[in-house]
Amino acid sequence: MFTIERKGEEYRKLAYDNLNCVGCGICVETCPTSSLRLGPLVPIARGLIEMDLISVSDSCVFCGLCSIACPFDSLSLTIDGEDVKNIDSYPSWDVQSEIDDEDCIYCGRCKSICPRDSILFERKLPEISSLVRGEISFDEDKCIYCSFCADLCPAEAIELKNIASSSVDKLNNSISVDTSKCVYCGVCKRICPEDAIMEVCSTCMLREEIEVPEISGEAFIIEDSCVNCSWCSEICPVDAITVTKPFEGKLELVESEEKVCKGDSCHACLDVCPCNAVEIVDGKSVTNLDFCNLCGACVTACPQDIRILTRTAMNLININSDSWAEILNSLVSGK
Amino acid sequence: MAVKIDSEACGHIQDCPVQGLCIKLCEQGAIIEEDGDVKIVPENCDDCDLCIQNCPNQAISKA
Incomplete structure (x- = not known):
């Protein structure tokens, strides 16, 4: 700074x-x-x-x-x-990384894959209780507080208070179900050795009147820290993300007799890549060009000098001065 | 082939700006600390040249 x-x-x-x-x-x-x-x-x-x-x-x-x-x-x-x-x-860079609110389903895959932590993401899922209908209750006269139901409940909705020293004293035991978590699957009823659980699922029956839930949220890319690698757009299952990269071109590993990639011994390229585009596969550096933004950091970092970057186009527009054009256009070509 | 260190240029850990950057960079154990100084273990060297490229004193070269 x-x-x-x-x-x-x-x-x-x-x-x-x-x-x-x-x-x-x-x-x-x-x-x-x-x-x-x-x-x-x-x-x-x-x-x-x-x-x-x-x-x-x-x-x-x-x-x-x-x-x-x-x-x-x-x-x-x-x-x-x-x-x-x-x-x-x-001049200005005509690059962008954008999430289309209309298409985004707020699954959050982009956030988890972003190598720069550049995606702000928040979502609101519907309450479980608004998706299912049913009834559940316990017959406390029959219940022996064995806790099979609570241990097996997939929704972790059953709470059992069982004071060991007085397990025969039913007054000190209690069993309750959190209906905001219960999905009326009936596992508890099926496992109960004392037939003490009454559970009815009416979700299918009431299908017509249960409203289709809505998932709302917010997802956007922080342009400042985004490096236009396009991991997010590649992984988005609904194609809601558009990424324009600063450059077009290719990056190759050109080995010679004297100079070869040392892979795992070195991995300088992998360490400096801001895009998480480099992997060491079978002892050699492999760059996935889908995610590479052709910035060239790895080219500088490679001690063997065997990474050849060829930029064929750049999205820097509105270059009005000839002297600036000469310098800036030099970015497009080999490095 | 390994590498060699120019003893005059080398900071010998104590006077190195990063207190033995080459030792920290080499993951092959080809450059180690011994008796407070830098020592090369040629049989471990993979010739990746990371040390040559990054030595702040330009004290390392091909042997």
């Missing part, structure tokens, strides 16, 4: 937020004054060194190119308080 500023005719401020930074080094590559530096990626990712991934030197001219080039919104340059990303004449 750093903030540097320059006061003059305009007040320019450059702020870096380590939280969103993936260590791709795109800012370092594009800085026209070579003012940014990428820290030791692998030791930082492994928690061996605590420091920011990016540092800045005083040669920075506050042009803002880094903040525009960063696909993950880790850097922001403001001019007189206004973020250049919000100024029309500056």
